[in-house]
Amino acid sequence: MANGESEVGADAPAGGFVQLLTPEGERVDSVTTAEGVTYSVSFTDEEYRELYRDLVTVRRLDAEATALQRQGELGIWASLLGQEAAQVGSGRAMRKQDMAFPTYREHGVLYTRGIDPIMPFGLFRGVDQGGWDPNEYKFNTYTIVIGSQTLHATGYAMGVTMDGRTGGPDGEAVIAYFGDGATSQGEVNEAFVWAGVFNSPMVFFCQNNQYAISEPLERQTRIPLYRRAAGFGFPGVRIDGNDVLASYAVTRSALDNARNGNGPTLIEAYTYRMGAHTSSDDPTRYRIASEVESWKAKDPISRFKAFLTKQQLADDDFFGQVDEDARTLALNLREQVLAMPDPQPISIFDNVYPNGSPLVDAQRKQFADYQAAFEGSAH
Numbered sequence: 001m002a003n004g005e006s007e008v009g010a011d012a013p014a015g016g017f018v019q020l021l022t023p024e025g026e027r028v029d030s031v032t033t034a035e036g037v038t039y040s041v042s043f044t045d046e047e048y049r050e051l052y053r054d055l056v057t058v059r060r061l062d063a064e065a066t067a068l069q070r071q072g073e074l075g076i077w078a079s080l081l082g083q084e085a086a087q088v089g090s091g092r093a094m095r096k097q098d099m100a101f102p103t104y105r106e107h108g109v110l111y112t113r114g115i116d117p118i119m120p121f122g123l124f125r126g127v128d129q130g131g132w133d134p135n136e137y138k139f140n141t142y143t144i145v146i147g148s149q150t151l152h153a154t155g156y157a158m159g160v161t162m163d164g165r166t167g168g169p170d171g172e173a174v175i176a177y178f179g180d181g182a183t184s185q186g187e188v189n190e191a192f193v194w195a196g197v198f199n200s201p202m203v204f205f206c207q208n209n210q211y212a213i214s215e216p217l218e219r220q221t222r223i224p225l226y227r228r229a230a231g232f233g234f235p236g237v238r239i240d241g242n243d244v245l246a247s248y249a250v251t252r253s254a255l256d257n258a259r260n261g262n263g264p265t266l267i268e269a270y271t272y273r274m275g276a277h278t279s280s281d282d283p284t285r286y287r288i289a290s291e292v293e294s295w296k297a298k299d300p301i302s303r304f305k306a307f308l309t310k311q312q313l314a315d316d317d318f319f320g321q322v323d324e325d326a327r328t329l330a331l332n333l334r335e336q337v338l339a340m341p342d343p344q345p346i347s348i349f350d351n352v353y354p355n356g357s358p359l360v361d362a363q364r365k366q367f368a369d370y371q372a373a374f375e376g377s378a379h
């Protein structure tokens with residue numbers, strides 16, 4: 001219970017969630033769950049300000065990418081709008097040696113790993129595979145095949161144990177990101193089984209943004225997603241996914257448990273996808289405006305700004321400077337995107353197999369002939 005009161009915030013779904021910062025920007029000192037686990041955070045003033053900077057920066061990068069897609073410079077974009085706190089909090093909770101397995105939406109986590117934020121722009125333009133080295137940054141490549149990365153992560157985590165790289169503060173833990181919709185995939189349930197029975201150093205971080213494209217949460221599950229973990233024999237915790245402090249506290253605790261041999265945790269970050277599923281989607285066809293409006297009041301950045309202001313940790317000069325720095329970074333990214341080459345459709349046949357394949361080679365030739373005929377007919 002928070003400060004002797006309920007862990008259930010006024011805006012919490014039935015069953016409650018861990019919240020350390022209310023939508024109004026009020027700090028909750030600590031939260032103790034029904035299982036008796038207490039969560040809290042302790043940051044310096046500077047660390048609080050840096051978290052705010054992260055949140056604003058990743059939202060600004062995302063807005064720039066959305067604009068670039070609309071202007072025909074990116075083929076598609078999967079926006080993180082609304083999910084900044086879930087991503088920045090959990091990303092910053094990782095220790096340097098921890099390994100992450102993302103989906104296609106984790107631009108905020110990517111940023112916290114120290115990867116140049118231009119990388120996903122090249123991927124979504126279609127000119128490369130992302131470009132970062134997963135081993136160097138301990139952040140795997142983006143994964144589009146829903147849920148598959150949870151098995152990759154679990155296999156990797158089993159390897160960490162077999163190699164003896166767990167235990168102590170320098171031990172390694174693994175975090176797999178996935179969405180609410182992914183919980184209906186066989187792979188995710190198989191990953192839960194394997195990670196559970198092998199007591200793997202895993203954190204399953206589910207961003208429940210309420211939709212799998214147009215499918216709402218009530219078509220995904222009859223019980224809250226975090227409660228699924230009980231059936232696999234490990235703890236499940238629901239957090240306010242729009243609260244960067246709760247995301248940090250619970251993820252840090254779960255990763256440390258994992259690295260110390262205490263097995264996996266499922267974290268359900270209860271949040272909302274404020275934008276479209278991707279730039280190819282029109283959410284007005286399946287959800288009503290008042291729902292989106294109600295989530296605006298729970299915005300992860302405005303609550304953090306309200307907190308910093310109330311606590312006199314930051315002033316208007318600081319907020320203005322953060323906005324200006326984010327804008328400069330975004331404009332720099334724009335210039336880099338405009339300087340990128342056009343995507344070459346024929347390149348989709350590259351990198352399918354390391355040593356090629358007769359079938360793919362035949363398909364490449366067929367496509368090249370088609371392109372040549374197409375280009376010929378245009379003249």
Ligand SMILES: Cc1ncc(C[n+]2csc(CCOP(=O)(O)OP(=O)(O)O)c2C)c(N)n1
Nearest residue numbers: 105144145146179180181182209211212213
């Ligand atoms: C195996 C598989 N099936 C279907 C798709 C098509 N698809 C792309 S995103 C998506 C919905 C995913 O929803 P969720 O897991 O909630 O993640 P979100 O996009 O909301 O972050 C689907 C069905 C896919 N990429 N892979």
Ligand SMILES: [Mg+2]
Nearest residue numbers: 179180211212
């Ligand atoms: Mg979803």
